[in-house]
Amino acid sequence: MKRIYIKAFTGIALMALFQTSCSDILDEEPRSIYEPGFFQTETGIYGGVTSMYAHLRYIYGEAYYYNTCLTGTDEVTYAQSADQNFRVMDISGQGEITSTSSRADVLWGTAFSNINTASGVIENAAEVGISDDVVAEARFFRAFDYFMLVQTFGGVPLDLGTGELAFNTNPVRMSGRNTVPEVYTRAVFPDLLTAVNDLPDAGRVTGGATKTLARLYLAKAYLTYGWWLQNPNNIPTYPETGRTDPDGHDAQWYFQQAYDVAIEAINNPGPFGLEENFYDVNWAPNDRNKEILLYADHTETSEFYNGGSLTYGSGSAPDNFAGWMMTWNYTTITSSSSGTSWEPVNSVQREAEQHLGRPWTRMCPTIGAITNTFADKTSDSRYDGTFTTVYHGNWDKAGISGSLYNANFMEVNPGDAILTFLNEESSEAIDYPGSEGNSNIGAGVLPGRSDFVIAPGGISRIVYPGLWKLGPYRTDNGNGLGEPNAGSTRPFNIAKFSELYFIAAEAAVKGASGTRSARDLINVIRARAGMWRWDNNGNEEKIEDHSADMIAATPSAIDINYILAERSREYYGEGYRWYDLVRTQKWEELAGTYEIGGSNYGDHTPQTVTRNIEPYHYLRPIPQSQLDAMEGNTETYQNPGYE
Secondary structure (H helix, E strand, O other): OOEOOOOOOOOOOOOOOOOOOOOOOOOOOOOOOOOHHHHHOHHHHHHHHHHHHHHHHHOOOOHHHHHHHHEOOOOEEEOOOOOHHHHHHHOOOOOOOOOOOOOOHHHHHHHHHHHHHHHHHHHHHHHHOOOHHHHHHHHHHHHHHHHHHHHHHOOOOOEOOOOEOOOOOOOOOOOOOOOHHHHHHHHHHHHHHHHHHHOOOOOOOEOOOOHHHHHHHHHHHHHHHHHHHHOOOOOOOOOOOOOOOOOOOOHHHHHHHHHHHHHHHHHOOOOOOOOOOHHHHHOHHHOOOOOEEEEEOOOOOOHHHHOOOOOOOOOOOOOEOHHHOOOOOHHHOEEEOOOOOOOEEEOOOOOOOOOOOOOOOOEEEOHHHHHHHOOOOOOOOOOOOOEEOEEEOOHHHHOOOOOEEOHHHOEEOOOOEEEEEOOOOOOOOOEOOOOOOOOOOOOEEOOOOOOEEEOHHHOEOOOOOEEHHHOOOOOOOOOOOOOOOOOEOOOEEEEEOOHHHHHHHHHHHOOOOOOOOHHHHHHHHHHHHOEEEEEOOOOEEEEEEOHHHHHHOOOOOOOHHHHHHHHHHHHOOOOOHHHHHHHHOOHHHHHOEEEEEOOOOOOOOOEEEEOOOOHHHHOOOOOHHHHHOOOOOOOOOOOOOOO
C-alpha cells in the first residue's frame, strides 16, 4: 500500500461559502485553484480526491476550532493566558459568543470548499473512467463535512449556486439554508451508504477512507439524527422545522440503524481493531496504528509535505498546533544550583517530547475532570495515558551539567521528578508557599520528597497537568531539546475504531436491540483500559492486568451519563466533548458549573464557576464573514440568539 502525501491547500475565495475549488494538491504541479475543466481529466480527479485529505489539516489540529470543541464543556475551561477566542467559549461571563467571536468559522470556511470539490469529482469521474471506490472517497468526504456542519450550525445549504449537491463554478452572493432533516436524508445518509458499499476494506492509500470508516460515520450520523428527532429537552433547531423524518422513520428506527451498522463494523473490521492497551493508542511512536480510522496527517521529513515549518510553528493552519493549548508554562519551574541557598535554575526545559512541547496556557482541565471523570487512577490506565502529571528534569539537554537541588533542598539528577501532580489528595498537609515559592510556580512540598507537588484540588488556570496525548514527537532531537517551537509533526487523530463500541452502546441505551448489551460493549473498552504495560508518568514498565476489576466496577444498568463519562475517559482532550454534550442535550446538566483555581501562582483554592448555557448555544453562529459576503436580507440566515 502506498502512502498518500498531501500538501496544504490554498483556496481562492469567491465568497465565504461558494468557491470554485478547494486546494493545492500534492503532485509535481501543485495548484492553488482548479478550473472546471481540470475535473474532466484523470489527473484532476485524483488531485481533487487527494485535496480532500489535505483539507482535514485546516480543521483538525487548528487550535481555534479545537477550542470550540472543548472549552465550555465539563472537560475544559480557559487558562491564564487565554485571549477572547478562548474566554468567550467558556460562557462564564468573559464575553459573548457572536458571529465574529465564534471560531467555528474555521469549519464553515473549510468544509464548503471541500464539499464543492467533492461534487466536482462525483459529477465528472464517470466520464473520465474513474472507479467507484475512488469516487466513494469523495462521497465520504462530502458526507463527512455536511455531518460536521449540520451538528455545528443546524441546517446548511445543499445548493452552492448551481443546484442541490451540484458542482458550482460561478461566484454567487445568495444562499438558502436547508433544514436539518434535508441535510441528513438528502446528503449525509445517501453519500455514506454509497461509501459503505463502494469503499474497500483496506484503504487505497495509507490513511485512506475505508468501509469501516464509512460505517463509523454512518452509525454516528444515525445516532445523532435519532437524538435530534427525539429532542428530549426541547432544544430549538434552525431553520425551524418539525421534528419529523421525510422518510417516515421515528427516532427509534435510527437508533436501531446506528446499533446495527456499528455492530456490523465491529464484526467485520477489515485491517482495523483495538490496540491491546490504551497507552499504545496515543503513544507517538505508534501513530497511525490499527485503531485509527482517519487522521489529518503531518510529517517531519519534509516541510513541503508537512504543510508548515519544521522549526517554528506559525500558530495557524495547516500547522498542527492544538497540543500547545493545554500546555502550561512548565519552563518556569526552578530548582537550585546550591544545596544551602536557593539559586534558581530552570530544570525543566522546553523540549520537543510528548510530555512537554510548546507552552501556550490557553486551555486547562477542570478540577472535576481530574477528580471525578478520572476518579480511578489505579486500575484504569486512561488517566496516566492522557495527562502529563510528572515533569522530569532535562536541564542536561540544555547544556547545564551536574546535579541540582529541588524540594526540601534534596538532590536531583536529570530524569528525576521535579514536579508531580498527585493522583489523590495527600494524607499529609502540603506546605504550599502562597505565591511563587522556590519552585517559582507556587508548588508545594511534602516531607521526604525531592519533587514539588500539587494535589488534584489544587490545580489552577496557570498550573495544571498537561495533555500528554497531543504532545509533540520528533525523531531528530538527537541528544538535545529538538524543535519544540514547531507545530507538531504528528497526525491529528479524527476517528478511532473504539468509537464503534460507544456508538452501539449508546444506541442500546436508547432502545436498540441486539446480541450485545450496552454493558457488554462498554466493558470491552473498560477491560482494555485495565491493561497496563507502561507507567507513563513513572517512566517505567508496569505489567498489570486490572481488567477484571474494571468490568466488575461497571454498573449493571448503563445510562447516558455513564456512557458520556466513559467517552470522556477514552477521548478526553481530543475534540469530541462539545459534540457529545450537544447530541445528547446534556451540556447544561453536566457542564453548567465547574471548579478551578485562580490565575496566579500559589492559588490552590478551588473556585466554583457558573456558566450561562442557553438553548440557543446548542448551535454555533453562522460566521460574520459569510453574512458579509451575501446580498439581501441576512437576518433570517443567522441562527436565533446571535443577532
